[in-house]
Amino acid sequence: MAAEALRGLLLGVVSLAGGFAVGSAFVALLIVLDLIPRLVQLTRAYRRSPVFESAILIGSQYWICADLFDWTFRLSARFLLIPAAFQGLFVGMFAAALTEVLNVIPIVSKRLKLKPYLLPLLMALVFGKVTGSLVDWLWLQP
Amino acid sequence: MGRSEEDSTVVYVRMRRRAVVRPGAVVYLGDVARLVTETALQKRLEKLPLHEVTAADGNLVLIDMLQVVKAIREAEPGMVIETFGEPHVLLEISPAGEVKPRKVVLVLAWLLLFFGSGMAMMNFHADVNMPAVQLRITELITGKGSKHPWLFQIPYSIGVGMGMLLFFNRLLRKRLNDEPNPLEVEMFMYQENVNHYVITEEYRKKHEDRTGRDGG
Numbered sequence: 001m002a003a004e005a006l007r008g009l010l011l012g013v014v015s016l017a018g019g020f021a022v023g024s025a026f027v028a029l030l031i032v033l034d035l036i037p038r039l040v041q042l043t044r045a046y047r048r049s050p051v052f053e054s055a056i057l058i059g060s061q062y063w064i065c066a067d068l069f070d071w072t073f074r075l076s077a078r079f080l081l082i083p084a085a086f087q088g089l090f091v092g093m094f095a096a097a098l099t100e101v102l103n104v105i106p107i108v109s110k111r112l113k114l115k116p117y118l119l120p121l122l123m124a125l126v127f128g129k130v131t132g133s134l135v136d137w138l139w140l141q142p
Numbered sequence: 143m144g145r146s147e148e149d150s151t152v153v154y155v156r157m158r159r160r161a162v163v164r165p166g167a168v169v170y171l172g173d174v175a176r177l178v179t180e181t182a183l184q185k186r187l188e189k190l191p192l193h194e195v196t197a198a199d200g201n202l203v204l205i206d207m208l209q210v211v212k213a214i215r216e217a218e219p220g221m222v223i224e225t226f227g228e229p230h231v232l233l234e235i236s237p238a239g240e241v242k243p244r245k246v247v248l249v250l251a252w253l254l255l256f257f258g259s260g261m262a263m264m265n266f267h268a269d270v271n272m273p274a275v276q277l278r279i280t281e282l283i284t285g286k287g288s289k290h291p292w293l294f295q296i297p298y299s300i301g302v303g304m305g306m307l308l309f310f311n312r313l314l315r316k317r318l319n320d321e322p323n324p325l326e327v328e329m330f331m332y333q334e335n336v337n338h339y340v341i342t343e344e345y346r347k348k349h350e351d352r353t354g355r356d357g358g
Contacts, residue, residue, distance in 0.1 A: 007283055008284070008293055011279070011280060011284060011293050014283065015301065016297040016301040018301060019297065019300060021305065022266070022302055023301065023303060023305025023306040023308075024305035024306065024309040025305075026266070026302075026306070027306045028324070030259070034328065034332060036329065037329045037331075037332030037333070039251045039254070039255070040332075041332070043244050043247045043251050044241055044242065045248050045251075046241065046243075046333070048248075049310075049323070051248065052251070052325070053310050055251070055254075055255035055259070056259045057303060057306050057310075059255055059256035059258070059259040060306070061299065063261065063263055064260075064263050064298075064299050064302060065299055066260075067264050067267065068299065082257075083257045083261075086253050086256075087257050090258025090261065091261075093258075094258075
């Protein structure tokens with residue numbers, strides 16, 4: 001009985017530590033990508049980091065629990081539009097931030113002397129990603 | 143320095159980093175800088191007009207230290223001006239007289255982060271096959287697996303939240319200490335970089351205006 005409790009405790013400690021690592025790594029990644037400062041600039045919500053922190057915290061907590069413990073709603077399919085749009089936005093921002101952090105566009109445009117055509121180049125990137133996503137989901141995936 | 147201290151008064155000027163003004167307002171020296179000098183003179187200098195905001199200014203205007211020095215010298219000749227701090231101040235023009243957050247966009251940004259971070263977490267779990275790993279760890283430690291290892295999943299979920307809170311420096315109390323958290327530092331750095339860019343651009347524009355006028 002005591003051994004059983006000890007094993008349970010050990011499992012709890014291991015999983016808590018695992019959670020710690022995942023949570024802080026995720027936040028660190030978000031911060032490195034400068035995603036939130038950009039949002040702060042867009043919303044003009046300077047010195048209001050609790051708003052953004054709570055969104056990340058509550059978002060990941062809720063969805064982890066929903067995923068692990070099967071918290072299911074029975075809503076109609078049109079409610080999917082809300083998470084779909086926001087998650088698409090999020091992935092788009094993530095991808096853009098990743099190229100930004102890796103300095104791909106400034107270097108390429110400087111090397112190839114394409115600075116005056118930066119906007120068309122960015123639009124090409126955007127349309128490429130949208131087309132790629134659509135082709136992948138609607139055509140290539142069985 | 144050759145002049146005697148009695149007949150030349152010193153004014154100490156410290157420029158602010160940024161200031162918010164209304165459109166069409168007249169910017170006084172007192173709005174953009176802190177002054178230290180004799181009381182009467184200080185009152186007079188604080189009311190010294192530097193710039194009148196016009197529609198052509200856009201929403202950001204740069205006021206240069208040289209502009210301030212020139213204005214003070216014109217108003218009070220023979221003053222010794224000692225300057226500290228930034229050599230310029232960035233004026234932000236906002237109708238409300240202060241920068242207000244855009245409420246609707248803020249709500250949208252909150253929802254974006256809520257759904258986005260949730261999906262990123264689920265993506266990660268699917269990517270690394272988290273259910274199998276959870277089952278395996280439970281098996282390794284307790285000797286028997288179960289389809290729903292609650293004892294793993296609940297502490298894990300709490301751990302994710304605690305890790306984030308720890309990173310945001312907000313565990314237990316409102317925050318552990320007065321140090322800013324990495325997010326606040328990153329926001330500050332981002333804003334500094336933006337300001338730096340804006341200031342450089344405004345200087346370039348000013349310079350271009352001047353050379354353009356001289357040439358024509």
